[in-house]
Amino acid sequence: MAGRNYPKGAAKREEILDVALETIARSGYDAATIRTIAEAAGLSKTGVGHHFASKHELLTAVLARRDEVGIEATQDVGPELLFETIREAITTRAKDTGLTELYVRLAAEATDPTNVAHQFFVDRYQRLEELGVGELAELQRAGGVPRNLDPKVLSVLISALVDGMQLRLLYDPTLDQDAVVDALRELLATAAKAPPHS
Structure with a gap:
């Protein structure tokens, strides 16, 4: 979140979370695919997978x-x-x-x-x-x-x-x-x- 200082890896994880939250809020639950979230965050699916072991782990972190x-x-x-x-x-x-x-x-x-x-x-x-x-x-x-x-x-x-x-x-x-x-x-x-x- 704004105003917090994270190491590079943790900062990217926070960025993915922000993007996922915004994507779901804007486009709905069905839009919450790893692919769409990865694209919005400027990453590959593998890049997202580096920070979240599964879609369920990512969605739980969003909540x-x-x-x-x-x-x-x-x-x-x-x-x-x-x-x-x-x-x-x-x-x-x-x-x-x-x-x-x-x-x-x-x-x-x-x-x-x-x-x-x-x-x-x-x-x-x-x-x-x-x-x-x-x-x-x-x-x-x-x-x-x-x-x-x-x-x-x-x-x-x-x-x-x-x-x-x-x-x-x-x-x-x-x-x-x-x-x-x-x-x-x-x-x-x-x-x-x-x-x-x-």
Whole structure:
């Protein structure tokens, strides 16, 4: 990424990743062949293969890059902006149909433990859960979500919502994702204000 200093080989790898991400975002998942990415990066297929052992390894690295950009954009937002962050994540992904399709397809394929991307998704969900638990615990203390709900469960719920919305938006790009996020926020806020059960 801009502003970083890499050794020559690592810099070329980063360049390939940038080109692959842009190619998929612009032209769609089906355009993500090693040949098209290699040509866009000014390399041969063998040249790309020097940095990535397989297409799946390259595509997994593209998703890691997408996550990295998203994390940088939303770092230190604070629990009061949690739902705005969720909304922004869904909205941003809705604009990049090719990357969303890549994510959905790879996530499904990677449920197989032998898949190259399997560990990436295991680590990704664990990292998101940890981040979510901290933010939600703070939001609970502020009264924004019910205190009797386990922050870990809520974190999984929100992660599942974001993943599910990515899939649904591929079927129906006109779906009002803002309304979905607002409904979740309203449900949790209403439940937080409800008197405790006797």
